[in-house]
Amino acid sequence: QVQLVESGGAVVQPGGSLRLSCVASGRRFSDYDMAWYRQAPGKQRELVAGISFDGRTNYGASVQGRFIISRDNAKNTMFLQMNSLIPEDTGVYYCSEPSRNYWGQGTQVTVSS
Numbered sequence: 650q651v652q653l654v655e656s657g658g659a660v661v662q663p664g665g666s667l668r669l670s671c672v673a674s675g676r677r678f679s680d681y682d683m684a685w686y687r688q689a690p691g692k693q694r695e696l697v698a699g700i701s702f703d704g705r706t707n708y709g710a711s712v713q714g715r716f717i718i719s720r721d722n723a724k725n726t727m728f729l730q731m732n733s734l735i736p737e738d739t740g741v742y743y744c745s746e747p748s749r750n751y752w753g754q755g756t757q758v759t760v761s762s
Contacts, residue, residue: 651675651751653744658756661734665760669729671744671753679722681746685729687758689740697742698729711737734760 657669669685684699698708698718706718717730727744739760744753 651746651749653746653751653753655742655744655753655756658742658758660759660761662762663735663760665734666730666732667734667758669731669742669744669756669758671727671729673725673727673744673746675725678725681748683720683727684745684747685718685727686743686745687738687740688743688755689737692740694743699747700727731758734758736760 652674653671655669655671657667659667661667680702682699682701685697686694687697688694696709697712698706698716700706700718700720708716715733720727731738739758741755742758743755745751
């Protein structure tokens, strides 16, 4: 069993930055691809960014060039650096290990002036 715990969500003004973290329990974190998803009010959950076990990354079109996903396998931790935040980035951000369908509880990000 794997547990994923997100942190770092907050209220931030447009143009600001936040860094989310996801700590995974259990062994073999480094063997699996990971991802960040988000869900805005009234909308479906969408992929924000993904990172393979060996560090290859991909991003949703709406965050390309503003967000950076990374991982530290030695610390079983994944990160999401979010820059130039806009109100449309508001939502609950979830950490996921998609291949085994593991999800965290989510962390709220609100971008508002």
